[in-house]
Each structure stands twice: as structure tokens, then as C-alpha cells.
Amino acid sequence: MKSFTYVIKDETGIHARPAGLLSKLAKKFSSEIMIEKDKKTVNVTRLMMLMGLGVKCGDTVTVTVTGDDEETAFEEISEFFKRNL
Amino acid sequence: MTNFYGKGVCGGIALGKVYVADRERRHIRRIGIKDVKEQLGRFETAKEKAREQLSHIYEKALIEVGETNAEIFSIHMMMLEDEDYNESVINIIETQKVNAEYAVDVTGENFARMFANMDDAYMRARQADVRDVSQRIVSCMSEGEEKEGEMDDNVIVCAHDLSPSETVVLDKSKVLGFVTSHGSSNSHTAILARNMALPAVIGVGDKFLESIDDGDFIIVDGYDGRIIVNPDGETIEAYKKKRQKDLHKKELLKNLKGKENVTLDGRKINIYANIGSAENIGDVLYNDAGGIGLFRSEFLYLEREDFPSEQEQFEVYKTVLESMAGKKVVIRTLDIGADKQAEYFCLEKEENPALGLRAIRICLTRPEIFKTQLRALYRASVYGNLAIMFPMIVNVWEIEKIFSLCEEVKKELCEGGIRYSENVEIGIMIETPASAIISDILAPRLDFFSIGTNDLTQYTLACDRQNPSLEQFCDTHHTALLRLIKYACDSAHKNGAWVGICGELASDTSLTEEFIKMGIDELSVSPSQVLSVREKVRSIRIE
Known part of the structure; x- marks a missing residue:
């Protein structure tokens, strides 16, 4: 299991578009990728729940990656956050 | 004739017949079923169909x-x-045994x-x-193909709310605009409407839909958020005119935004904008001006009780420079007196204010006022591409005096450890016959001239520009005026300075060709005229 904590810098937070892209990216991996905000945890591949989490600019989220391809998944997902969020 | 008001989410005017696209949310009945598999299959098939539709959309x-x-x-x-x-859909079908x-x-x-x-x-x-x-999934499940109502040409679509996909599948060749009684300006409908440039007003209220029917004639004003149902003839005429103007402007925008100001044979000219306050920057950028050719700083001084502080001025200049992001910003120093008065300056009443103590003359007699402005300008200079322009110059010594004050200000800033740019261009307004006639002597000391045609006309022709009975005598195309402009232009070029025009004549497109032939480098006009001048420039052949 690998995890990282991230403070959202994007002004609009995890809105429909980034949520869609993130969800799509997460489906590439066999690892389970979870995101947690305020003790609520959802699976990143689940678009509606991810949007429902309502992650805004300034929020702190923790992303956890567990599974066979967790090394690559961790790298690509954390890169995605840095670049888009 | 009835008026309704909502929120205009897309500017524009539309006149046309109502088409009520109100598919009341279909009432969906709960039906008990026995064959769960069949329902799951219907769901899968419908999803497949929905997916295809969405990919087309x-x-x-x-x-x-x-x-x-x-x-x-x-x-989606x-x-x-x-x-x-x-999971939720499947779960409901399986556990509740429903359709x-x-x-x-x-x-x-x-x-x-x-x-x-x-x-x-x-x-x-x-x-x-x-x-x-x-x-979408539900409608993909219904047996009979959904029959879209036939739409007439030139309709204005009216509905409770339009879903994003409804908006996109609309036959745009027939739709002139739309009105919804609900909806938010954040909805994709509003965003898409803006992109399709269809006049749209949302949130008009339920009463609206109750009082219209297919075929009613309505006017949609997306600028004011106004809807007029069954307008009278006069209103229709007025709005038709407004629409024509609007369309022409949009046409210009569409065709000319991002284009160069270049003649058919390749001669380029800069088209900048004149502004009177930092609030106009939006207009400047929207109309694609290449810079600001005249920023009238006097608005900072007018309609107030006391002089604006250095800090206050600095903030405004900084905002303008930063917003223009490196494009040239020509700020004209205080041009007060004559028709522009402020009580706290305590200026004496004059017999002949147009020829009186005004503009640079006030600044040079009261250097403390002037130096405050210069300090603010130099402090702001590091935030963009600043040029400073001085109005109402008649004598060479005025320029010498200005330079020595500028040097003082820079020295003080330097001593105070405050940064300023070394690349600030210095220029003057050519708005008196004297300055035009000695432009060959003035030019070597300066980076640019900007010809203020309003004052230059009134001083050259001895015509008060605010006296309407002088119209026949006040020929703005007078040879004397054009000769002065030409002379100033040649003087500037001989000395490596550039020359612009920032008065009314700059937007007089019947003179654009002549100005380009003279070699004028820049025309500065009000933001809304930038594109019409660009249109003119692009139609000219010099040779």
C-alpha cells in the first residue's frame, strides 16, 4: 500500500472534468485507488461518488493505492494531481 | 405587449415565433414485473443505445x-x-421486481x-x-421511437429548462434563441448557449410559460434579460435596428479578432484604444486592441474632494499595466482645466479657459501636484510597458522642465530604494498648432508624438468645438489640419520617433487611407471602434 496527501490548488476543485479524467485514469490499473476527505472515503473509479465528495480548492485529501501495480499507479496518479489539481 | 425579465446568459437580440419545447418530465410509472432478466436486458440495450447517441452528440x-x-x-x-x-439500477430491479x-x-x-x-x-x-x-436511458427504452415535434423556421425555443443534450441536438439552423423559466447560469445549457452565440435568457419564471403559446411573436434581449411577448410595431422596429447593429458588431468580432492591422499590400499599423478609467480594460481586451494609446488620468482627479494620493494613483496605474500584460500603455498626465474642472484645485475663473491655465500649465506652475503623479507613474512602470505623454505643449522649455522633474523623481525613487523601469517612453500630445510647427525641434528629445485632433482642430481653425452653430466652419478635414499632421509625422520619423493619433479623427475611416500614406504608426480609438478601423485598414491598398 502506498499513499500520499495532497492539498488541492486548482480553483475549481475536483469538478466534473477532472473527476472524469481521474476516474478514467484509475480504471487503467488493477490496484484499488481510494480517496479520502473529512473521513469520507470513496473509490476513485466511481465517478458520481467522487464528484459527490465535493473536493474544493484548499481541501486536503489522502489518496491510497493498494494492489499489484501500485508502484506505477501511485506514480501516475500523484503526477495527475500535481498537474491538474 | 407583456414584458418578462430573467437573466441574460448570452448577449444578442432575437425576434421570432415561440416554439414550446416543454417535454414535461415524463411521468414514469412503477410497474411490478416477473421477469427480472428481461428488465435487466432492456436496461443494457437502452444503455448501449444511449452510449451511441451520446457519442454522436x-x-x-x-x-x-x-x-x-x-x-x-x-x-455523461x-x-x-x-x-x-x-449497481443501484440493477439492485432496484432485482430486489423490488420493478420495471x-x-x-x-x-x-x-x-x-x-x-x-x-x-x-x-x-x-x-x-x-x-x-x-x-x-x-436518455428511459427514452431509449420506450417502444415507439420518440417523435420530435416538427419545428418551424426562425423559432425561439421556450422551455422549463433545457438539458445539455437537448440544447445540442436542437436544429440550430431554425433556432434564433431560447428562453427558460428555470436554470442557472452555471448550467451547461447556459455555457453551451454562449458558445453557440444564441441569445438566451434564463430564469424567467413559471408565469412566462403559462402566458405564451406556439406561434406567439416574442423578442429576446439577451443583454438586458428582457422578453417582450407580442410587441407593438414600434418596439419591433426598434429591436430590429438594435439587432442589426449587434449583428454587425459580432460579424466584425468574428472576422477580425486576432487578425493583423495590415493593408492589402502589407503595410502595418497599430490600433490602440482610448480609455478613461481602469474599468474599461475589459472592453479593450474584448475588442482586441493592441495596446492603450490614451489613458486619460484626469478621471482620478475629477468628482472628488481632494487630490488622489500617490499610492491611490500607483494602484490604478499598476492595475492597468498588469492587465495589459506587456502591451503598450500610454498614460497622459493630468489634463484638467478648460471644460474639465475640479473644485479643490481652486483654479481662478478665466475669461477664456480653452486658452487658459490648463493641463501641463497647471502641472508646471504647481510641481508638487505633478511630482506626485510622476512618482506614481514611475513606481508603476515596472509592472508593464509604460509610456508617459504630456498634454498642451507649446514651448521647448516646457519639455526641458518636464525632463528635469522626471529626473528629480527618479533620483528620489532611487534613493528610497524603490524600483522603476528605465524603458519608459516619453512623448507629447501634438494638439496646438505651435507644437506641430516646431515638431522638428521637439522630436529629437522625444520617443513619440500623439496627435490630439480635437484640440488641434479647434486651435487651428479658431472654432470652439462645443459651439454647434460653427459646424460649417469647423471642417475636420481642413487642409491646414492635415498639413500640420503630415508635418508632425515627418518630423517624428526623421528623428526616429513614432507617431500616433488619439483624437476623434483616428476613428474617421474616410481618413484612414490618408493617415497610412502619411506613415502614421498608430491610431488610438475608443474600444468599440477598434475593429471597424481594423476592417478599414485591411481593405486599403496603398500603391
């Missing part, structure tokens, strides 16, 4: 509104595949409610997307 939107806006339909496709959404339509509808409503309860306006608006997706 996505392609259509991609062409019509661009990738960023089309993205919402790829999100993802919602369609969402595990929680699918697929009902299961989809309930699921859609549940998710819509989740979005509706979020504290972010954008997310709240997403409930429309979930409902849109669910409705």
Missing part, C-alpha cells in the same frame, strides 16, 4: 462548441458506466438529490446532468 458538440464544452457529454458517457449508478424505467428514474433522482444538497453552486448544477442521462 459528443462529435456534434466537438465541432459546434469545442472540446472543453463537449467534454460534458463524455462525462462515464456516468452511464458508473458502477454505483449501475427498468422506474429503477433508472429513481436512481437518477437519488444521485440528483446528492448533487442538489452540495454547498457548491457548480456541483448543484450537475443534478441536471444526472437527470439528463437517466432520461
Whole structure:
């Protein structure tokens, strides 16, 4: 299991578009990728729940990656956050 | 004739017949079933069909509104595949033994409610997307193909609300605009409408739909958010005119934004904008001006009780320079007196204010006022591409005096450890016959001239420009005037300075060709005229 904590810098937070892209990216991996905000945890591949989490600019989220391809998944997902969020 | 008001989300004027596109949310009945497999199969088939539709809509939107806006339909496709959404539908069918339509509808409503309860306006608006997706699946399940109502030409679509996909599938060749009684300006409908440049007004209220019928004639004013139902002849004429003007302007924008100011044979000219306050910057950028050719700093001094502080001025200049992001900004120092008065300056009443103590004359007799402005300007200079311009110059010594004051200010800033730019261009207004006639002597000391044609006309022709009975004597194309302009232009070029025009004549397109032939480097006009001058420039052949 690998995890990282991230403070959202994007002004609009995890809105429909980034949520869609993130969800799509997460489906590439066999690892389970979870995101947690305020003790609520959802699976990143689940678009509606991810949007429902309502992650805004300034929020702190923790992303956890567990599974066979967790090394690559961790790298690509954390890169995605840095670049888009 | 009845008026309704809502929120204009897309500017523009439309006159046309009402087309009520109100598919009341179809009432979905809950029907008990025995064959769960059959319902699950219907759901899968409908999803497949919905996916195909969405990918077509996505392609259509991609062409019509661009990738960023089309993205919402790829999100619809993802919602369609969402595990929680699918699990919920399947779960309802299996456990409650009900029809697929009902299961989809309930699921859609549940998710819509989740979005509706979020504290972010954008997310709240997403409930429309979930409902849109669910409705699409349901309509894909209905046996008979849905029959779209035949639409007349030139209609204004009126509805409770339009879902994003309804907006995109509309036959745009027949639609002139739309009005919804609900909807938020954050909804994709509003965003897409803006991109399609259809006049749109939303949130007009339920009364509106009750009082119209297919075929009623209405006017939609997307600028004011106004709807006029069954307007009288006079109103129709007025709005037709307003629409023509609007269309012409949009046409210019569409064709000319981002284009160069270049003649058919390749001669280029700069077209800048004149502004009187930092609030006009939006107009400047929207109309694609290449810079600011005249920023009238006197607005900072007018309509107030006391002099603006250095800090106050600095903030305004900094904002303008930063907003223009490196494009040239020519700020004219205080031009007060004559027709522009401020009580606290305590200026004496003059017999002949146009020839009186005004503009640079005030600044040079009261250097403390002038130096405050110069300090503010130099401090702001590091935030962009600043040029400073001095008005009402008649004598060479005035320029010498200005330079020595500028040097003093720079020295003080330097000593105070305050940064300023070394690349600030210095120029003057050519608005007196004297300055034009000695322009050959003035030019070597300066980086540019800007010809203020309003004052230059009144001083050259001895015509008070505010006296309407002088119109026949006040020929703005007078040879004397054009000779002065030409002479100033040649003097500037011989000395490596550039020359612009910032008065009314700059936007007089019957003179554009002559100005270009003279070699004028820049025309500065009001923001709304930038594109019409550009249009003219692009139609000229010099040779």
C-alpha cells in the first residue's frame, strides 16, 4: 500500500472534468485507488461518488493505492494531481 | 405587449415565433414485473443505445462548441458506466421486481438529490446532468421511437429548462434563441448557449410559460434579460435596428479578432484604444486592441474632494499595466482645466479657459501636484510597458522642465530604494498648432508624438468645438489640419520617433487611407471602434 496527501490548488476543485479524467485514469490499473476527505472515503473509479465528495480548492485529501501495480499507479496518479489539481 | 425579465446568459437580440419545447418530465410509472432478466436486458440495450447517441452528440458538440464544452457529454458517457449508478439500477430491479424505467428514474433522482444538497453552486448544477442521462436511458427504452415535434423556421425555443443534450441536438439552423423559466447560469445549457452565440435568457419564471403559446411573436434581449411577448410595431422596429447593429458588431468580432492591422499590400499599423478609467480594460481586451494609446488620468482627479494620493494613483496605474500584460500603455498626465474642472484645485475663473491655465500649465506652475503623479507613474512602470505623454505643449522649455522633474523623481525613487523601469517612453500630445510647427525641434528629445485632433482642430481653425452653430466652419478635414499632421509625422520619423493619433479623427475611416500614406504608426480609438478601423485598414491598398 502506498499513499500520499495532497492539498488541492486548482480553483475549481475536483469538478466534473477532472473527476472524469481521474476516474478514467484509475480504471487503467488493477490496484484499488481510494480517496479520502473529512473521513469520507470513496473509490476513485466511481465517478458520481467522487464528484459527490465535493473536493474544493484548499481541501486536503489522502489518496491510497493498494494492489499489484501500485508502484506505477501511485506514480501516475500523484503526477495527475500535481498537474491538474 | 407583456414584458418578462430573467437573466441574460448570452448577449444578442432575437425576434421570432415561440416554439414550446416543454417535454414535461415524463411521468414514469412503477410497474411490478416477473421477469427480472428481461428488465435487466432492456436496461443494457437502452444503455448501449444511449452510449451511441451520446457519442454522436459528443462529435456534434466537438465541432459546434469545442472540446472543453463537449467534454460534458463524455462525462455523461462515464456516468452511464458508473458502477454505483449501475449497481443501484440493477439492485432496484432485482430486489423490488420493478420495471427498468422506474429503477433508472429513481436512481437518477437519488444521485440528483446528492448533487442538489452540495454547498457548491457548480456541483448543484450537475443534478441536471444526472437527470439528463437517466432520461436518455428511459427514452431509449420506450417502444415507439420518440417523435420530435416538427419545428418551424426562425423559432425561439421556450422551455422549463433545457438539458445539455437537448440544447445540442436542437436544429440550430431554425433556432434564433431560447428562453427558460428555470436554470442557472452555471448550467451547461447556459455555457453551451454562449458558445453557440444564441441569445438566451434564463430564469424567467413559471408565469412566462403559462402566458405564451406556439406561434406567439416574442423578442429576446439577451443583454438586458428582457422578453417582450407580442410587441407593438414600434418596439419591433426598434429591436430590429438594435439587432442589426449587434449583428454587425459580432460579424466584425468574428472576422477580425486576432487578425493583423495590415493593408492589402502589407503595410502595418497599430490600433490602440482610448480609455478613461481602469474599468474599461475589459472592453479593450474584448475588442482586441493592441495596446492603450490614451489613458486619460484626469478621471482620478475629477468628482472628488481632494487630490488622489500617490499610492491611490500607483494602484490604478499598476492595475492597468498588469492587465495589459506587456502591451503598450500610454498614460497622459493630468489634463484638467478648460471644460474639465475640479473644485479643490481652486483654479481662478478665466475669461477664456480653452486658452487658459490648463493641463501641463497647471502641472508646471504647481510641481508638487505633478511630482506626485510622476512618482506614481514611475513606481508603476515596472509592472508593464509604460509610456508617459504630456498634454498642451507649446514651448521647448516646457519639455526641458518636464525632463528635469522626471529626473528629480527618479533620483528620489532611487534613493528610497524603490524600483522603476528605465524603458519608459516619453512623448507629447501634438494638439496646438505651435507644437506641430516646431515638431522638428521637439522630436529629437522625444520617443513619440500623439496627435490630439480635437484640440488641434479647434486651435487651428479658431472654432470652439462645443459651439454647434460653427459646424460649417469647423471642417475636420481642413487642409491646414492635415498639413500640420503630415508635418508632425515627418518630423517624428526623421528623428526616429513614432507617431500616433488619439483624437476623434483616428476613428474617421474616410481618413484612414490618408493617415497610412502619411506613415502614421498608430491610431488610438475608443474600444468599440477598434475593429471597424481594423476592417478599414485591411481593405486599403496603398500603391
